[in-house]
Amino acid sequence: MTRTFLIRVAASVAAVSLLTAACGSDGDKPAGSSDGKGQKARIAAIFSGSTTDADYNALGLLALQDAEKKHGAETAHSESVPVPDAERVMKEYLADGYTVIWSHGSQYFEATSKLAKQYPDVTFIGEFDDKPKENVPNLWVLDRNFHTAFYPIGVLAGAATKSGKIGYVGGLSLPFSYSEVHAIKQALKDSGSTATVTPVWTGDFNDPTKAQQITSQLVGQGNDVIIGSLNLGMVGAFQAVKVKKENVLVTAKYTDKSQFDPEHYATSTIYDFTKPLDDMLTKIEAGQRNGYYPLGFESGVSIQSPKGVDAGVADKVNQAVEDIKSGKITVEKNLTAIK
The missing domain is CATH 3.40.50.2300 (Response regulator)
Incomplete structure (x- = not known):
């Protein structure tokens, strides 16, 4: 260590x-x-x-x-x-x-x-x-409220898919990951999309080989939008799409990962922990030693400007973010297991 x-x-x-x-x-x-x-x-x-x-x-x-x-x-x-x-x-x-x-x-x-x-x-x-x-x-x-950012990702997937099939690749099947899938499903329902989402968990957030295998299977089944919720495993997810050379869009999480595959990269949910930590430390300095700090689009979360999609799709994503910020849309936090 x-x-x-x-x-x-x-x-x-x-x-x-x-x-x-x-x-x-x-x-x-x-x-x-x-x-x-x-x-x-x-x-x-x-x-x-x-x-x-x-x-x-x-x-x-x-x-x-x-x-x-x-x-x-x-x-x-x-x-x-x-x-x-x-x-x-x-x-x-x-x-x-x-x-x-x-x-x-x-x-x-x-x-x-x-x-x-x-x-x-x-x-x-x-x-x-x-x-x-x-x-x-x-x-x-x-x-961390991961579900919040996955609602606009669901909007993007529903608007961009041609096959009506969307794949979700996660690492461990944990409650926060379930909440991301539920948020995607809510976005599809709210936007009137008939697309379906198939979630699969590799069992490891950092295993590129497993991620490549699962992503390859999803693409082979006709899923033309792959939503990634992985760490280093995203390298494998992008590799699967590049090898198959399919017309597939891939989204990622945490940071800009366009360098892995600019051709198929669509966007990423971007996280920044500097503001949350700064805010909490400022309050700790003032004597407030406990509290609840939810991440959101006003505090450390953003959606990278979508790439490789029509302007209308990008507009829908941006509007979803604004509607969440204004309170017009409430993204349900559903932590129940996906069956």
């Missing part, structure tokens, strides 16, 4: 720097962060994979670096932390005197909530895919 202590934002890895233009900070000088008690904040984060993935973990590192720059905080992080090791790794940071602990990934939420109760003088930030029933006094909950 790698444990990296960051001293300056300039010490970022090359892969992460590719994302800075889209997700970077505005260059403000450090504000002199504190933990709500007048002390300089020391922030530690745990990540599920490598921060060179140009994906979810890279976005986490960017947010951490931004917190260091804007808030003047000392930061540290651990990469590729298995779920069974999360509690131990966080306890090491606690023993070292870190005052804010951030677990970047909902798989860590149980351990994060448990430790928050055991260490009331430390502020924790945990990610979850719903609003927890229990209110822990020193725990901020970042609700």
